[in-house]
Amino acid sequence: MSTEPKPPATANPYRDEIVISWPELHRDARYLSHVLHQLGEWKGIIAITRGGLVPAALVARELDIRLIDTVCVVSYGAAEGGGAEQRQGELRWLKTVSGDGAGWLLIDDLVDTGRTAKAVRETLPKAHFAALYAKPLGRPVVDTFVKEFKQEKWIYFPWDIDYQFVSPIKSRRGK
């Protein structure tokens, strides 16, 4: 019998959120690059679109990697708005790469339930999977990551957010 943790059964398992700033993401990508550099030479990077594109560019700069490819996978059936329901849809492939991934870095921003990472690993079993952030359900699927967040934490990446006015705490209703 499998002892693997199961995804939460509720429709929206995210009870908390965190906003990652550009400087924090950049710092974390530099740290990831340091770790990956220690592991040896890489043939190239395969970014998992779309979230893996920015960290892949930052790692490529640090490790002087010019050969960059993509695997393109989409969660269908998701509601609009970038919320937790994005984790529910069916996975569909738009593009993959040939070979078994040996010597290549697979890069994504986040391993959440691990569903995307598992699907990508099945097609490229010998690639090294690196992500900036991981949650407990996804952690077993990733080889290298920088920070772990609770499963219930929804992560807003810098490209998801904007600067805007926020009312002082004391003036807010329902405080």
Ligand SMILES: O=P(O)(O)OC[C@H]1O[C@H](OP(=O)(O)OP(=O)(O)O)[C@H](O)[C@@H]1O
């Ligand atoms: O571990 P999982 O539960 O599969 O979640 C992680 C995946 O979800 C995000 O992509 P998303 O589906 O939001 O698509 P996008 O990167 O194109 O916005 C993220 O970039 C990972 O690829």
